[in-house]
Amino acid sequence: MVSEIWTEKYRPSRFSELVGQDEIVKRVSSLANSMNIPHLLFAGPAGTGKSTLALIIVKELYKDSWRENYLELNASDERGINVVREKVKNFARTKSLGNVPFKIIFLDEADALTPEAQQALRRTMENYSGSCRFILSCNYSSKVIDPIQSRCVVFRFKLLEKKDIEKVLRKIEENERLTIPQESIEILYEGSEGDCRKCINILQSTASISPVISQDLIQTVLASTKPREIKVVLDYALSGDFQNSREKLFDIMLRDSISGQDVVKAIQKEIWALQIEPEIKVKLTEKTGEAEFRIVEGSDPFIQLQALLASFVLAGLGK
Amino acid sequence: MSWTEKYRPKRFSDVKGQDEAIAKIKIFLDNFPRTKAVILHGPPGTGKTSLVYVLARETNSEIFELNASDLRNRDKLREILKPAMEQKSLFKEKKLILVDEVDGITASDWGGLPELLALILQTHYPVIITANDIWKKELAALRKKSDMIQLKEISYKTIKEILFGILKKENLVLEDKNLTKIAINAKGDLRAALNDLQAEAGIKSEMIEIAERNKEVDIFNALRMVFKGKPQEETMRIFDSVNMPIDEIILWIEENIPAEYQGEELARAFELLSRTDIFKKRIYRQQYWRFLVYENFFLSYGISSAKKNIKTGFTSYKKPNRILKIWLNNQKNEKKKSIAGKYASFVHIGEKRAMNEFPVIKNILRNPEIQKELKLSEEEIEFVERG
Numbered sequence: 001m002v003s004e005i006w007t008e009k010y011r012p013s014r015f016s017e018l019v020g021q022d023e024i025v026k027r028v029s030s031l032a033n034s035m036n037i038p039h040l041l042f043a044g045p046a047g048t049g050k051s052t053l054a055l056i057i058v059k060e061l062y063k064d065s066w067r068e069n070y071l072e073l074n075a076s077d078e079r080g081i082n083v084v085r086e087k088v089k090n091f092a093r094t095k096s097l098g099n100v101p102f103k104i105i106f107l108d109e110a111d112a113l114t115p116e117a118q119q120a121l122r123r124t125m126e127n128y129s130g131s132c133r134f135i136l137s138c139n140y141s142s143k144v145i146d147p148i149q150s151r152c153v154v155f156r157f158k159l160l161e162k163k164d165i166e167k168v169l170r171k172i173e174e175n176e177r178l179t180i181p182q183e184s185i186e187i188l189y190e191g192s193e194g195d196c197r198k199c200i201n202i203l204q205s206t207a208s209i210s211p212v213i214s215q216d217l218i219q220t221v222l223a224s225t226k227p228r229e230i231k232v233v234l235d236y237a238l239s240g241d242f243q244n245s246r247e248k249l250f251d252i253m254l255r256d257s258i259s260g261q262d263v264v265k266a267i268q269k270e271i272w273a274l275q276i277e278p279e280i281k282v283k284l285t286e287k288t289g290e291a292e293f294r295i296v297e298g299s300d301p302f303i304q305l306q307a308l309l310a311s312f313v314l315a316g317l318g319k
Numbered sequence: 320m321s322w323t324e325k326y327r328p329k330r331f332s333d334v335k336g337q338d339e340a341i342a343k344i345k346i347f348l349d350n351f352p353r354t355k356a357v358i359l360h361g362p363p364g365t366g367k368t369s370l371v372y373v374l375a376r377e378t379n380s381e382i383f384e385l386n387a388s389d390l391r392n393r394d395k396l397r398e399i400l401k402p403a404m405e406q407k408s409l410f411k412e413k414k415l416i417l418v419d420e421v422d423g424i425t426a427s428d429w430g431g432l433p434e435l436l437a438l439i440l441q442t443h444y445p446v447i448i449t450a451n452d453i454w455k456k457e458l459a460a461l462r463k464k465s466d467m468i469q470l471k472e473i474s475y476k477t478i479k480e481i482l483f484g485i486l487k488k489e490n491l492v493l494e495d496k497n498l499t500k501i502a503i504n505a506k507g508d509l510r511a512a513l514n515d516l517q518a519e520a521g522i523k524s525e526m527i528e529i530a531e532r533n534k535e536v537d538i539f540n541a542l543r544m545v546f547k548g549k550p551q552e553e554t555m556r557i558f559d560s561v562n563m564p565i566d567e568i569i570l571w572i573e574e575n576i577p578a579e580y581q582g583e584e585l586a587r588a589f590e591l592l593s594r595t596d597i598f599k600k601r602i603y604r605q606q607y608w609r610f611l612v613y614e615n616f617f618l619s620y621g622i623s624s625a626k627k628n629i630k631t632g633f634t635s636y637k638k639p640n641r642i643l644k645i646w647l648n649n650q651k652n653e654k655k656k657s658i659a660g661k662y663a664s665f666v667h668i669g670e671k672r673a674m675n676e677f678p679v680i681k682n683i684l685r686n687p688e689i690q691k692e693l694k695l696s697e698e699e700i701e702f703v704e705r706g
Contacts, residue, residue, distance in 0.1 A: 004688040007666050051667045074669035109669055198676065205682035221679065242577045242585060250641065254648040257674065294597060298604065302641060303573060303596045307589035314586045
């Protein structure tokens, strides 16, 4: 059955269909053809084809029985390395089916694991290297410890270029009978920041409203994806209205379930756009850094953010 | 505030165990100026001074008070007491002259007693004298010029009744045998009994808190003290007397800081609250309970000191609602999470990422075909449709 979710429906299932990563595809496909692959580490931004390439590999290797020989884990979702280890153990216990003498474990967002957890992971990789191959994916290979990197063949995925994304979009346009003007392609590309999955999602989201993908329509959809209204929160605070600022902040955090850390980040970025003296900008950034530090250390994000907003109230008074 | 002050009687009906004395003092007032002075005598803590204050209140009189701590030599007495005994009250119709603890007048009070006697003869207002021991030789002349009213030791039963009533008002209970012990130990001295009781209540080990209903009265007063009052030693201990865990008090403070503080005060107060929370988390993490001292200090004295001047006027403090909001929201988010989970495993991404991208994904999930694909439940579909 073909999925109605376009990121799935149009997910490449063959090496030749993958866009923008020609070098990697060439090398990985030759590895797959030899029926023996080493551990792999895919590093690169979101939506550039890491998961897709892993899926293509297993489908090439195992054909119809790929599901039995493939385990997909997400490091940021699993609660601790022990859960990962347990799942790997259970999966690796049974022998692979078919001609391929190993099974494949795909560990997504491996860089979300702490260095200690990665050490444990490295041991697991060694213990099961006879029966399993690991494909790890991460955004930043620098966050993956060296011993793991040295055990893997590392592939660096490039950010997709506009022409690559356009190719994908045009294919969907034809199949789904949409109309995508050239300017809309630009906006979709910019709005998705080279993330193909995000781009397709925005397209489908827009298309659920109208098959004519106009610029305005895309903008409306895009506006709903950004961490909203942080500026409003800061504006209230700068004008001295702490109560409203706080209320707005809570609304945003709760409604969109944004973590305290994400809010601090958004605030930090927003400071640059504020019309305030450089000296105060520096002071506020310092306060923001302190708030982020305290939250990371485990302090209550709501209290820390309120303290930060109170600093903005002061800044509004020119202090 | 000490309970002896807090629960000082206000009306005759509040004065327990001294009915005879009350009757006599009323008669004295009615007969004034036939007799110009009355001596209330009895052991400490039987309610002599309290009785005078009740009397003043009930008869709408002003009190002019002179007690052992004031210098009582001849010139001083004349300088202070004479005008008081002759001039009319500025604010009230009547006036009472109270000479407290007259048996404290000793040889050092040069000529004090004869002067007092002389003044009594000239007074325009009733003079009430209190004393523990009136049978001293030096006081014989004074006895002759005055009515005498004895206040009896208060029976332990009466004391116990009073203590019980106070505990009830304070929302505390104490084991009956302990209450009896305090009452008997007091030996008729109600003040001592009250002090003992308050000390016992401070320890709290035997005290069991009751009545949720009155909890908020306490926190409101504590907030008032911290936000409005001058930071002082008592401020540091104020939250000890609030029947509420400190975590909850933190929420109350957090909610109400902006109701009292603005600008710099606001920033300082929140910085201190932030420090409070940091120490709280350090206690959790390291199980080092001495940090509680700092947590408590920043929360009470610290926040109180965030203001430049004491504040007046009434502020209605709000109940903290952040936790409720979060809870309600989590209920709502449960569905979002379960939907994101289904979607995430379907499209090979992490649940967190699906949550982050939910605003875009949501539009897509309105497609019935996709809802079927992901096997969304009725409630989940409703959640997606509702927008």
